Amino acid sequence: MAVGVPEEDVYAAADAVLARGERPTVERVRLELGRGSPARVGALLDQWWDRLAQRLRGETRLPALPSEVSEAFVAVWRHAVGLAQAIAEQTLEQQRQLLAQERLQLAQAEDQARREVAGARQQVNAAESARRAVETRLTDLERLLEERQAQIDDLHAQREALQQGQALAAQQIQQMQATLDTARRQAEEARLAQEAYVRGVEERAHREVDRAREESKARAAELKEARLQLADFQQRQASILVQLTEAQQQAVIAQGQATQAREERLQRAMEAEHAQTALQARLSQAQEALEAARREAAVQHARADTLQAQFSQLSERLARRKPASPRSGG
Incomplete structure (x- = not known):
């Protein structure tokens, strides 16, 4: 532990202050020294006052003088020393009181400084904690921002994929609509052709039946x-036409669903795709039924041709029989 300023330096500084006619105090001695802590200088200053009284009491030797003068001088000197000692003791007591006050003020100042330092440290710790909390919050916000940006990018990608799927679905629906229209026209043409053919067959059949009623039962x-x-x-x-109409209505409904699906997610697009698959299956079934009807019409056509051939043969037979009737009657 450091000793501090030497006591001889403090005593010399106090003597220098006293030699100037000033009362030695802690601040004056420290100013004279240019260094030293108040506590060290105050303690050594108390010792200096004690030694000053001893020094004053010890200064009783005088040079060789006549006995009467010496005795008178000694008496005066002792009286002066007593007065000086009383004054010194009084001054020392005052100085001690001042030193005690200074020490109390110094202790209070040190205590206040310690409290202020402790408060400042608490504030620094609180500020550091707040800074760490803010940095943590900032890190969390940055991570959350990155996650939100990734979600936005994913949603953009999903929207683009959905738009592409909707465009493809709309194109397929248009193709299906065209196919349905073509199938409907073909079915109508087949129906008209069949009706015309049947009417022709019926007319020919009626004419043949009128000529050969007995044999045509x-x-x-x-x-x-x-x-x-x-x-x-x-x-x-x-029924096939009804199915075609229903398929067309379902295609219109699917188109409306596809339009509404522009604001929905990929799941809606998947449902539209399933509905489109089912509609294509229905369309395939309708086309198969139409093909079966066409095959049946072909069979009927062949049957009608057979009937026509049979009617022709019957007409020939009747024509051959009619000339023979008058000869048999004669």
Whole structure:
């Protein structure tokens, strides 16, 4: 532990202050020294005052003088020393009180400084904690911002994919609509052709039946059966047309759903794709039914051709029989 300023330096500084006619105090001695802590200088200054009294009491030797003068001088000197000692003791007591006050003020100042330092340290710690909290919060916000940006990018990608899927679905729906229109026209043309053909067949059949009514009863039954089959075919054809109409309506509904799906996510697009697949399956079924109806119409056409051939043969037979009747009657 450091000793501090030497006591001889403090005593010399106090003597120098006293020699100037000033009362030695802690601040004056420290100013004279240019260094030293108040506590060290104050303690050594107390010792200096004690030694000053001893020094004053010890200064009783005088030079050789006449006895009367010496005695008088000694008496005066002792009286002066007593007064000086009393004054010194009084001054020393005052100085001690001042020193005690200074020490108390110094202790209070040190205590206040310690409290201020402690408060400052607390403030620094609080500021450091706040800074760390702010940095942590900033890091969390930056990470959250990155996550939100990634989600936004993903949503943009999903929206672009959905838009592409919607465009493809709209194109496929248009193609399906065109296919449905074509199938409907073909079905209508087939129906008209079938009706025209059936009307021609019926007209020819009626003419043949009028000429050969007796021999055409069995053929009439077959013609009735053909008509029933034709009616069944027409019913199936009408059912096919109804299915085509329903498929067209479903295509319109699917198109509306595809339009509404522009504001929905990928799941809606998947549902639209499933609906489109089901609609394509329905369309395939309708096309297969139409093809089956066409095959059935071809069969009916062949049957009608057979009936026509049979009617032709019957007409020839009737024509051959008519000239023979007058000869048999004669």
